Amino acid sequence: MKLAAKYNRVTLIASIIVFLFTGVIYYSVIHYILTGQLDKDLAIEEDEIAAYVKTYGKLPLAGSFKEQKVSYHLIDPNHDFERRYFYNDYFNESEQRIEPGRSLIRTIEVKGKLYSVTVTKSRLEAEDLVRIIFLITLSVTILLLITLLLINRFILNNIWRPFYGILLQMKAFNLADKNDIRIEPTKIDEFAELNAAVATMSLRVKQDYRELKSFTDNASHEMMTPLAVINSKLDTLIQTETFSDSQGELIEDIYVAVGKLSRLNQSLLMLAKIENNLIGDQETINLDELISQKTRQFQELLQSQNLNLKTELATRKIDMNKHLADMLINNLLSNAIRHNYKGGEIFIQLNDSQLTISNTGLAAALVVNKVFERFYKNAASEGMGLGLAISNQICNLYRFKLNYTYQDTRHTFKVSF
16 A cells, blocks of 8 residues: 555544544534523523512413413422423424424412423524534535545645655666666655665665676686686697596596586676677567577487477567577577476467467476576576576566466476567
């Protein structure tokens, strides 16, 4: 969940809870105030009746007036009666309807007789006023919530734009890319510090990478001369001396080790060239013809291991360096042959969107997130672990996507164009 969505959700939930809690309190307070006002009006009417009885010695006329009703009942003098307020419903004769009311009942003595006096006032206007106030408050609160959500959606998104901009650049950050991370303009101090820290970090990482790569490139380049000298001296030694079987085996081991070291050196140099985009001479290549040519070159090796090769090749042209295209197909096909078993199968399919090379194999699935790392290889492999790394770098150079999957004892590599 994004930060803005999380913030909006928390804000909305908190606002609703606060609104419900304060709404109940607000309604109760307003209702209490209006009820108190009604009670004051009833008490005033009570005092007027008492004053009338004191002045004239009789009760004023009973009846219904505007939103008010007064009634009297003769009661037993021995009856225990308590003055009190209560809610009730009464019939409004002027409106000809039953309305909610608030009543005050008390006793009053007139000429030795005890009467109960009930004064009732309509609560309809008070209830309507409470309802209007509550609806206005509800409308204002909803308007505030909508405004808050709109502010969070647009203004906060605009405020967070520099953060997402620098995050997008960090996701696309590539050590081999010559472009530096661009600092997003912002007036927010925290984002400005983040941008500066990320920019400084990227420059430092690139500098360290360049130094390490320069060391690797120089070391690989300088290794070529002594390797060539060793090979030359070994050739001269073989031609000038007669060796025993044990000496011949030792020289053979030296040849194998020097050859392996030489291939390693060439692979590292090729990786350096690809990463630095030093490969030029791009041309249009018929990929289907190149694959057919490669399968013919590997025909003897396929027959020696009794491998069944199946191909489905559609016409597909791509623009890339011919040497790199040859290397890509060579690495993937030789990998499928080398890690297969006798009598196994290899299937090559080419269409307009992708190239698929799958093969049977005794080895278990490779680790997906490590398969294209340098020097990663299966324990049973005799290679150097650079072939797939080089293939992946070639695909990255031309913005292809190289994927690996393992299913039903088949290893599958797909190059999506």
